[in-house]
Amino acid sequence: MNHPAHLRSVLRDALAMWGIQGRVTIEGNHVVIARPDGAYRVSASGQDAARWLLQTPAREAAGRPPRPAPSITALLTALRAALGVPRGGTARIGPGAA
Numbered sequence: 001m002n003h004p005a006h007l008r009s010v011l012r013d014a015l016a017m018w019g020i021q022g023r024v025t026i027e028g029n030h031v032v033i034a035r036p037d038g039a040y041r042v043s044a045s046g047q048d049a050a051r052w053l054l055q056t057p058a059r060e061a062a063g064r065p066p067r068p069a070p071s072i073t074a075l076l077t078a079l080r081a082a083l084g085v086p087r088g089g090t091a092r093i094g095p096g097a098a
Contacts, residue, residue: 007031007042014076018085033079040082041066042075051075056082 004026011031012024023034033040038057045053045068052075053066069075080087 004029004031007044010072010076011042011079014079018080018083020083020085035083040079042079054078054082058082 008024008026008031011033015022015024015033021035022040025032025034027041030041030043033042038060040057041053041055043053043066045051051071052069054069054075055066059065059067067078069078
């Protein structure tokens with residue numbers, strides 16, 4: 001999934017699922033989510049320990065480096081939190097699940 005076009009598709013789908021408006025484009029090696037509050041930039045890290053890097057408008061304004069994420073799941077979790085999307089319910093399967 002290190003190809004920007006694949007990542008762009010995943011991020012578009014995530015935004016749609018979360019009900020978040022944003023324009024997702026490719027700029028060089030980054031996938032950029034343009035929103036009214038600024039640009040969220042995602043790129044492949046090139047390091048094994050941190051496969052993805054997420055730069056948010058708040059981190060950039062504070063002069064902080066992009067946040068590393070070791071997996072696509074961690075990247076989406078960090079992005080969801082940065083966008084202020086509330087967590088969904090947890091699915092429970094098995095005896096006594098309600």
